[in-house]
C-alpha cells in the first residue's frame with residue numbers, strides 16, 4: 001500500500017500548465033528557479049501528489065550543475081553535464097516549466113543531434129560532502145583528462161586512445177578532415193600488424209591524411 005499523508009492523494013500524472021505535456025514519476029523536468037536570471041533547475045520526479053486543497057506537489061530529486069557542486073565546474077565537465085544528487089525536495093508542480101531528458105553518458109555521446117532539452121549524467125553527487133560516485137573516471141589523451149563530450153577528439157587506430165587535436169599539434173579543422181589517425185607512439189612502432197596509416201609529425205599541408213595501402 002502506498003503511504004500518503006492525511007488529506008493527500010497520489011496522482012499518476014501532472015499536465016504542465018499551458019501545455020499538453022504530461023509529467024509522470026520517473027520523468028526529468030525543468031523547474032523555474034525563484035531567481036529568474038538563473039537557468040532552470042533539472043529534477044527527477046519521484047512522486048506527484050495533491051493535498052486536500054488540490055494543490056499539486058512534486059517530490060523531486062535534484063540534478064546539480066557542475067557550478068553548483070562544491071568543486072565547481074572543471075575542465076572536463078560538459079555544458080550539458082548534470083550530477084544526480086542525494087538532495088530531495090517537495091516543490092509546487094506549478095514551478096515545472098517543461099520536460100527534459102537526462103541521458104546516460106554513453107547514450108549522450110551517441111546522439112546525432114543534441115537538443116536544448118538533452119542533458120547527461122555520469123556522476124552521482126552527495127550534496128553534504130561534495131563526493132562523486134564513481135570517484136574515478138577513465139582518462140584519455142596525452143593530457144590524461146576525462147572525456148568532455150563538448151570537445152572534439154580523434155581516435156588512434158593503433159592504441160584506440162582518444163586525443164585532443166591541440167594535444168597532438170593539430171587544429172580542430174585539421175582533425176575534422178582526418179579519415180585516419182595514428183598517435184605518435186603508435187606510428188613510431190614498427191609492428192607490421194598495425195594499420196599503416198600514419199599521423200604526420202610535421203604540420204599537415206592540405207589537412208588530409210591519405211591512408212597508405214597495406215601490402216598483402
Ligand SMILES: [Zn+2]
Nearest residue numbers: 141143164167
Ligand atoms: Zn589532451
Ligand SMILES: [Zn+2]
Nearest residue numbers: 156159183186
Ligand atoms: Zn596510438
